[in-house]
Amino acid sequence: MSSLSGHPYLIMNGLGNRFVIIDLRDNPMVIDNDLAKKIADPKTGPGCDQVITLEHRKGIDGVFMGIWNADGDEVGACGNASRCVGWLLMEEQDESETRFETASGPLHATKVGDKRIAVDMGEPKFHWRDIPLAEQMDDTRFVDIKLGPIDNPVLWGPSTVNVGNPHCIFFVDDVNAHALEKFGPMIEHHPLFPERANVSIAQVTSKHAIRLRVWERGAGITKACGTAACAALVCAHRRRLTGRKAVITLDGGDLAVEWREDDNRIIMTGPISLDEKGEFGTDF
Numbered sequence: 001m002s003s004l005s006g007h008p009y010l011i012m013n014g015l016g017n018r019f020v021i022i023d024l025r026d027n028p029m030v031i032d033n034d035l036a037k038k039i040a041d042p043k044t045g046p047g048c049d050q051v052i053t054l055e056h057r058k059g060i061d062g063v064f065m066g067i068w069n070a071d072g073d074e075v076g077a078c079g080n081a082s083r084c085v086g087w088l089l090m091e092e093q094d095e096s097e098t099r100f101e102t103a104s105g106p107l108h109a110t111k112v113g114d115k116r117i118a119v120d121m122g123e124p125k126f127h128w129r130d131i132p133l134a135e136q137m138d139d140t141r142f143v144d145i146k147l148g149p150i151d152n153p154v155l156w157g158p159s160t161v162n163v164g165n166p167h168c169i170f171f172v173d174d175v176n177a178h179a180l181e182k183f184g185p186m187i188e189h190h191p192l193f194p195e196r197a198n199v200s201i202a203q204v205t206s207k208h209a210i211r212l213r214v215w216e217r218g219a220g221i222t223k224a225c226g227t228a229a230c231a232a233l234v235c236a237h238r239r240r241l242t243g244r245k246a247v248i249t250l251d252g253g254d255l256a257v258e259w260r261e262d263d264n265r266i267i268m269t270g271p272i273s274l275d276e277k278g279e280f281g282t283d284f
């Protein structure tokens with residue numbers, strides 16, 4: 001297949017994080033950056049935060065989940081879409097668990113309720129080279145970045161982590177007191193992050209609860225970001241602000257995240273929704 005014209009797609013979301021999901025397993029084709037951008041832009045396509053594909057890729061066993069941000073860049077991880085893809089594959093296979101591959105490694109998803117899915121998101125990485133950061137940093141729990149006070153009350157010393165993608169988390173007293181839409185893009189493109197970064201502000205409200213707002217790399221402010229929820233819990237625990245389990249409240253709703261002590265893996269649990277089925281027009 002050389003074009004997407006007439007090809008079906010699904011619109012799904014996880015807590016309002018919106019995806020166009022395209023099954024290319026029977027019709028392999030390359031999604032390049034321009035095409036991903038066209039699909040994601042509501043002026044030219046169905047519109048979404050991320051374009052997601054189901055594919056068979058050379059050298060990879062089983063189903064591969066491809067992920068493109070709205071700006072057209074292909075990336076390694078998407079927590080909310082992983083729950084959606086897990087649910088789709090479990091429905092197709094009539095199973096209550098499934099495995100699939102991503103550019104950041106294999107994922108294991110489990111059905112834990114009606115349209116409620118848990119995904120093992122793997123192990124977090126904290127070494128500055130793995131995040132990646134542009135310069136050596138011995139303690140990535142407190143990174144030397146300061147913001148303000150021009151448009152924003154001073155923010156400093158965020159935590160950084162890679163959970164399949166790079167995250168920078170500022171811990172604040174009040175998530176509503178900061179202009180994330182203004183400083184999010186500045187931090188996303190900060191020279192310290194050679195691959196850019198997803199940027200969050202996190203307000204720890206108890207040992208088991210975090211209020212989180214996210215500026216996503218390549219997509220801007222979204223209603224929710226599953227990997228950011230994982231990153232926030234891990235960083236909060238490393239800073240001794242929470243236990244290993246917390247409910248993360250995003251603008252679109254709640255995710256439960258646990259960072260297991262026995263095997264160092266992060267388990268993210270939350271809802272999915274299948275919103276509509278469509279077909280690409282002749283302009284695709």
Ligand SMILES: N[C@@H](CCC[C@H](N)C(=O)O)C(=O)O
Pocket residue numbers: 017049050069075076077078079080081165166198216217218219224225226227228
């Ligand atoms: N919405 C996602 C994250 C998507 C990728 C991210 N913007 C990146 O560039 O790494 C999620 O739910 O995790």
